[in-house]
Amino acid sequence: MSLRYLLQRLGTLLLVLFGVSVVAFSIQPLIPGSPARIRLGVQATDENIATLERQMGLDRPLVVQYVDWVGDIVLRGDFGESLITRTSISSEIARRLPATLALAGLALLIGLAIALPLGIFSALRPGGKRDLAASIVSQVGVSVPDFWMGILLILLFAETLGWLPSSGYEPLSDGFVPWFSHMILPALTAGLISGSIMTRFVRSALLEVLGQDYVRTARAKGVGPRVVLTKHVLRNAAISIVTIIGLQMATLLSSVVVVEIIFAWPGLGSLALTSTLQRDYPVLQAAVLMAAVAFTVINLLTDLSYVLLDPSVEYA
Amino acid sequence: MTRIRLVLTTLALSLLLGASWAQERGGTLTAAWAQNPVGLDPHATSAYSSYQVLGNVLDTLVDFDDDQNLVPALAASWSVDDDGLVWTFELRDDVKFSNGRDFTAADVKYTYDRMLDPETASGNAWRLGAVESIEVVDDHTVTITLGSPNTGFLGKLASGSPVGIIARESVEDGSIDTAPIGTGPFVITDYQPGTRVMLERNEVHWRTDADGTQLPYLDAVELRIISDDSVRRSALVTGDVDWVISVPPQSLPELEARDDVIVDRSAAPAYWYIGVNTEREPLNDVRVRQAISYALDRGQITEAATFGTGVATQDPIPSVSAWAFDYAPYDQDLEQARALLAEAGVESGFEMTIMPTTEYEESIRAAQVIQAQLAPLGISVSLDTREWADWLDTQGQGNYDTFVCSWNVLLDPDDFYYAQHKTGEVFNFTGYSNPAVDELLEAGRVAEGFDTRYEIYEQINQEIVDDAPYIYLYNPGNIQAYRPNVEGYTARGDQTIRFVRTWLD
Numbered sequence: 028m029s030l031r032y033l034l035q036r037l038g039t040l041l042l043v044l045f046g047v048s049v050v051a052f053s054i055q056p057l058i059p060g061s062p063a064r065i066r067l068g069v070q071a072t073d074e075n076i077a078t079l080e081r082q083m084g085l086d087r088p089l090v091v092q093y094v095d096w097v098g099d100i101v102l103r104g105d106f107g108e109s110l111i112t113r114t115s116i117s118s119e120i121a122r123r124l125p126a127t128l129a130l131a132g133l134a135l136l137i138g139l140a141i142a143l144p145l146g147i148f149s150a151l152r153p154g155g156k157r158d159l160a161a162s163i164v165s166q167v168g169v170s171v172p173d174f175w176m177g178i179l180l181i182l183l184f185a186e187t188l189g190w191l192p193s194s195g196y197e198p199l200s201d202g203f204v205p206w207f208s209h210m211i212l213p214a215l216t217a218g219l220i221s222g223s224i225m226t227r228f229v230r231s232a233l234l235e236v237l238g239q240d241y242v243r244t245a246r247a248k249g250v251g252p253r254v255v256l257t258k259h260v261l262r263n264a265a266i267s268i269v270t271i272i273g274l275q276m277a278t279l280l281s282s283v284v285v286v287e288i289i290f291a292w293p294g295l296g297s298l299a300l301t302s303t304l305q306r307d308y309p310v311l312q313a314a315v316l317m318a319a320v321a322f323t324v325i326n327l328l329t330d331l332s333y334v335l336l337d338p339s340v341e342y343a
Numbered sequence: 344m345t346r347i348r349l350v351l352t353t354l355a356l357s358l359l360l361g362a363s364w365a366q367e368r369g370g371t372l373t374a375a376w377a378q379n380p381v382g383l384d385p386h387a388t389s390a391y392s393s394y395q396v397l398g399n400v401l402d403t404l405v406d407f408d409d410d411q412n413l414v415p416a417l418a419a420s421w422s423v424d425d426d427g428l429v430w431t432f433e434l435r436d437d438v439k440f441s442n443g444r445d446f447t448a449a450d451v452k453y454t455y456d457r458m459l460d461p462e463t464a465s466g467n468a469w470r471l472g473a474v475e476s477i478e479v480v481d482d483h484t485v486t487i488t489l490g491s492p493n494t495g496f497l498g499k500l501a502s503g504s505p506v507g508i509i510a511r512e513s514v515e516d517g518s519i520d521t522a523p524i525g526t527g528p529f530v531i532t533d534y535q536p537g538t539r540v541m542l543e544r545n546e547v548h549w550r551t552d553a554d555g556t557q558l559p560y561l562d563a564v565e566l567r568i569i570s571d572d573s574v575r576r577s578a579l580v581t582g583d584v585d586w587v588i589s590v591p592p593q594s595l596p597e598l599e600a601r602d603d604v605i606v607d608r609s610a611a612p613a614y615w616y617i618g619v620n621t622e623r624e625p626l627n628d629v630r631v632r633q634a635i636s637y638a639l640d641r642g643q644i645t646e647a648a649t650f651g652t653g654v655a656t657q658d659p660i661p662s663v664s665a666w667a668f669d670y671a672p673y674d675q676d677l678e679q680a681r682a683l684l685a686e687a688g689v690e691s692g693f694e695m696t697i698m699p700t701t702e703y704e705e706s707i708r709a710a711q712v713i714q715a716q717l718a719p720l721g722i723s724v725s726l727d728t729r730e731w732a733d734w735l736d737t738q739g740q741g742n743y744d745t746f747v748c749s750w751n752v753l754l755d756p757d758d759f760y761y762a763q764h765k766t767g768e769v770f771n772f773t774g775y776s777n778p779a780v781d782e783l784l785e786a787g788r789v790a791e792g793f794d795t796r797y798e799i800y801e802q803i804n805q806e807i808v809d810d811a812p813y814i815y816l817y818n819p820g821n822i823q824a825y826r827p828n829v830e831g832y833t834a835r836g837d838q839t840i841r842f843v844r845t846w847l848d
Contacts, residue, residue, distance in 0.1 A: 060732025064739060066381055067466035068389025069748070070762075071739070072769045078464040112382045112536045113520040119536065181577050193577040194569055196538070291569045293538035301379055301537045306732045 036330075040323045047319040051312045052093045061085070062110040062306040083110050085308075096309065106313040111305050116313050119298065124317070126196060127294030130214055130287070131279045137218025138225055138275065141168075145222075146229025147256070153234060161226060168223025173282060177216040177289040184212060194290045213290040217283055221275050232267035236260045265336045273329030277322045366552070370847040371563040372829065374586040375575050379537050379568055384519045385504050386458050389466035391751065391838075394504045395588070396540055396566060398839040401507025401525035404432055404451065405500045411754060411836050413497055417446065417508060417526065427492030427789065434483040440510045441530040441545040448485040452477045454508045455487075467505040469762065469769065492789045494796065495757040503752065503839050528559040528843040540566040542842075550843060560831070560846035579604060579824055585847070586825040586832070588840070592650035595822065604824055608652070609834045611821040613751040614659045614759075615648070615709065617697070617814040620744055622774040626695070630687040632811035636673040637680035638720050639713065645817040648709040653817040658808050659750075659759045661818040666756045666797065668804045680720055692721020698738070698746040702731035706747040709816060713747075738772060749819065752838045756800040757787060764807055775812035 063079035064071060080086050084095075099105045106116035145165065149158035185193035191212055197205035236242065237260055245259050246252075284296030291297075295314055302310035333340040381390035385397055406416035415421075418432040438446040455477050458465050473493040478486045489496060500506055513524035522531040528548045533541035542564040550558040567584060569575040572591040576598070578584045590598055590606070599606050617635070625631045641655035654661065657671040684690050697713060699706035707728055714724040729737060738746055753759050761784050762768050766776040780803055787799045807813065821834045828848040835841065 058732075060730075060736045062732075063464075064735045065732050066388055066390075067464070069735065069738070070389055070469065070770055071466045073739075074461070075464040075466060075468075076739075078461060082462075082464070109536070112534075113384075113387075113517075114534075114536065122535070178571075178573055178577075181574060185581050185583070186577050189581065193581050193583050194574050195567055195578075195583065289571050289574055291538070291567060291571075291574070293535060297537055304731065305379075305381065 051315040107309045133214035134217035138222035141222030142225030145226045150230045150233035165223040165226040228271040232264040236264045373584045375569045375584040386465040395840045397504035399529045400527045401504045430487045438549045439547045447482045448479040451485045470499045495755040498755040592652045607823045607834045610663045615749045615816045628687045630683040634680040634683040640675045644712045647712045648705040652820040694723045695744040696727040698727045700734040773812040
């Protein structure tokens with residue numbers, strides 16, 4: 028992997044972010060409604076709205092607003108202030124990012140803990156009882172909407188069994204147990220769904236490799252099933268599986284929006300939704316930009332990991 | 344044996360303690376809010392969710408007691424000159440802001456001036472619309488001069504935290520947006536938009552209970568924002584929170600049957616209505632609006648929209664109010680409705696839209712029933728459901744046939760009619776104009792004495808119900824629920840939420 032390749036990828040990343048920033052900004056005049064009206068409510072006069080929009084800087088040409096906004100981000104790393112709460116967006120994001128990352132991370136782990144064993148079991152004997160059971164489980168997981176799954180889990184684990192808190196968030200600084208116990212149900216909600224999706228991919232990735240000639244050869248040579256699986260099948264399926272994990276990580280960052288809303292989880296997803304509903308443009312644009320950064324970085328990391336997994340991959 | 348004795352001793356002790364200390368001091372109440380506060384600067388927001396927080400942080404000059412009588416708060420007493428123009432307020436001299444500074448007359452002037460300043464663009468400046476000037480006489484005396492006499496003026500000064508007194512330094516150092524400084528029982532110590540607001544006891548608060556103990560009893564209130572109805576219910580049932588701001592009406596029967604939840608229901612000084620655009624054909628014809636009103640079965644609408652927690656009505660003021668008129672000419676009568684449509688020349692019906700909002704699901708449920716009920720008249724109603732920001736914009740531009748919405752926190756009869764129906768008033772969204780009503784509305788503002796005013800507003804009510812720019816549907820209920828260990832909390836008639844006398848058992 029050459030330095031040139033890395034620079035090239037970083038260049039593409041910047042280009043993508045620039046594109047995203049333009050799109051995120053151009054939506055502004057297209058969405059009906061205004062943050063000034065949200066703040067002032069039903070009882071606002073047209074003069075009030077005009078005054079407030081002027082104070083918010085929304086009366087300036089869009090291009091001027093855009094240049095100002097990008098300038099602040101590039102030069103000072105500053106996303107500006109929320110139009111609704113007038114608080115710093117950068118510190119709001121800094122506060123929420125760890126919550127979303129922790130939630131998405133645990134959800135991914137849960138997803139993998141489901142997908143890898145289920146996928147492997149069902150691929151080893153396609154059409155067998157285990158395969159059928161696994162495909163029923165993953166079919167259910169894929170079909171159940173996340174908001175419903177979340178509420179069912181709350182009913183079971185919080186209300187009926189009383190094992191876990193129903194919703195909310197405790198910062199890690201208040202202790203590991205409260206922090207973790209609040210995270211289990213939302214992570215389980217996102218993880219069960221993501222695990223179900225990944226199970227199917229893992230299964231088909233493995234099946235493809237299992238059908239290869241070298242697997243048959245290995246078996247013919249008398250290599251034990253365990254060694255075939257770990258040395259020949261899993262290693263060769265690794266690239267497809269890592270690709271799926273990368274995609275799922277990116278998908279999780281957006282699917283946790285609904286989960287965050289249900290569980291009153293103070294992450295970037297609930298911030299994005301609130302700012303959309305309140306037409307808090309700078310917050311929304313910052314959230315979109317952060318999501319774009321996460322997507323592209325995850326993609327880059329996925330691509331780079333191929334080199335480690337497969338010596339024949341080389342980036343020049 | 345020993346164990347039993349220990350238990351008995353503990354029991355006896357706790358009984359003793361319970362008897363001598365009815366109100367427990369300390370503890371943190373965890374309360375679930377449904378909606379995000381839209382900022383916390385009282386002059387920069389119009390959201391109830393913000394005011395419901397600020398009601399525990401800011402005090403007003405005058406206040407309502409639990410029975411809706413005006414009582415002193417920051418103002419110890421007041422008087423008005425013979426012309427009814429100059430109001431003089433004597434302020435309490437024992438009040439401090441939560442930062443320790445003395446509260447004085449200059450703070451009253453500063454707060455009201457800021458609210459009225461067009462640059463502040465406050466959506467609540469209309470509450471002080473009658474005010475011409477505010478003068479500081481001395482540290483504890485302030486006079487407010489009105490442009491014209493206005494009987495409802497005191498009520499406006501008591502209308503909750505929109506007119507709460509703030510400290511100037513809070514504006515100057517920018518804390519007004521996240522933690523405004525007031526004289527109220529609690530101080531905002533942490534505000535995480537969309538997640539939580541932390542209120543802690545204001546150690547220098549001026550209110551005391553009957554025994555002379557300083558209020559509030561609680562150390563702190565943690566407000567969590569849980570937007571999902573059913574999750575909020577679960578949080579209450581599991582005891583994760585002690586108190587919830589509202590419960591989904593459909594789970595009321597189940598909650599009321601439980602012994603670990605107390606449901607507090609009261610009539611709200613509010614109403615839901617259909618706003619009719621009186622400038623569009625054929626709705627500009629009063630007979631068409633009356634026909635719509637005759638076609639409705641309000642009981643059904645109320646049942647569907649509120650699951651039976653509201654009370655169907657044909658005029659705005661709830662029956663429990665002293666100002667209730669209970670004027671009800673529109674019991675469902677399809678024959679009458681058809682006759683009126685025929686007179687207006689639209690006997691075969693017409694098409695119209697009705698605009699509810701996703702912000703309030705009950706508005707959608709109400710609109711669906713209205714749609715069905717108007718169908719037999721040949722009025723083909725299509726639902727134009729909009730998300731809140733969009734709804735506000737469309738309604739603000741007058742770009743609708745009819746909409747479903749509510750007015751809240753209305754106390755004086757002036758609140759129910761003036762801003763909504765006087766010709767050209769800013770909240771007269773429907774374009775309604777009736778010179779007789781305009782004249783009566785002005786008369787109601789200067790008239791004195793309950794009986795005189797009651798007569799005036801009874802006429803106003805009748806005129807407006809007959810003209811039907813608003814087609815009234817129902818008075819909603821206030822429903823709050825809490826755990827049995829929450830004591831000293833009552834739902835208030837003015838829809839403010841106050842934890843000043845609340846304690847945890």
